[in-house]
Amino acid sequence: QKEVEQNSGPLSVPEGAIASLNCTYSDRVSQSFFWYRQYSGKSPELIMSIYSNGDKEDGRFTAQLNKASQYVSLLIRDSQPSDSATYLCALEGDGNAGNMLTFGGGTRLMVKP
Amino acid sequence: EPEVTQTPSHQVTQMGQEVILRCVPISNHLYFYWYRQILGQKVEFLVSFYNNEISEKSEIFDDQFSVERPDGSNFTLKIRSTKLEDSAMYFCASRGTEGPIGYTFGSGTRLTVV
Numbered sequence: 001q002k003e004v005e006q007n008s009g010p011l012s013v014p015e016g017a018i019a020s021l022n023c024t025y026s027d028r029v030s031q032s033f034f035w036y037r038q039y040s041g042k043s044p045e046l047i048m049s050i051y052s053n054g055d056k057e058d059g060r061f062t063a064q065l066n067k068a069s070q071y072v073s074l075l076i077r078d079s080q081p082s083d084s085a086t087y088l089c090a091l092e093g094d095g096n097a098g099n100m101l102t103f104g105g106g107t108r109l110m111v112k113p
Numbered sequence: 114e115p116e117v118t119q120t121p122s123h124q125v126t127q128m129g130q131e132v133i134l135r136c137v138p139i140s141n142h143l144y145f146y147w148y149r150q151i152l153g154q155k156v157e158f159l160v161s162f163y164n165n166e167i168s169e170k171s172e173i174f175d176d177q178f179s180v181e182r183p184d185g186s187n188f189t190l191k192i193r194s195t196k197l198e199d200s201a202m203y204f205c206a207s208r209g210t211e212g213p214i215g216y217t218f219g220s221g222t223r224l225t226v227v
Binding site: 034041042043044045090099101102103104106 | 146171216218219220221223
């Protein structure tokens with residue numbers, strides 16, 4: 001049984017600051033990790049994927065993965081009010097394209113102007 | 114940008130009635146999924162579908178649920194006899210074997226069982 005844990009928040013940061021979102025998982029077999037953004041009442045929107053230990057950067061977003069510690073994080077630089085949403089951490093199993101995603105409960109981020 | 118289309122956006126049904134939720138996945142994708150999210154809770158996997166058959170399903174996906182790909186474009190989720198606890202957002206997702214890794218989710222169908 002895969003478990004994905006996130007602090008539900010809310011995490012409140014001022015505009016322009018760095019937001020740090022964290023996620024831990026229980027399944028050592030998992031190979032693929034994803035961060036989704038979900039606005040209230042909307043569907044999840046893929047932000048980042050990461051498969052290897054270390055950092056992966058895409059614009060203002062950086063995903064960090066540490067498989068030994070079973071930990072994945074998302075940093076959002078220069079946070080904007082439009083970044084206010086719930087951020088979902090998700091993992092997939094052995095890398096097969098057909099594998100299901102297991103989601104965490106999400107962290108609500110509030111960016112204050 | 115290609116998208117996954119879901120209809121209807123909102124469906125209200127009486128308990129015990131059958132509902133069919135419809136999805137049109139991205140055309141060159143091969144893997145299709147249904148997830149649901151009860152208000153305030155996690156997104157939960159229901160079922161995955163590949164090569165015209167179910168490849169994996171969760172404990173939630175019991176005999177009341179079925180999926181079908183009746184033609185080359187539509188992917189449907191049927192709930193035979195809805196219960197109050199079936200009220201949720203239902204998301205369809207699809208994934209190809211090439212290109213950006215990750216699932217593309219549809220905009221969802223909000224199902225309300227009264």
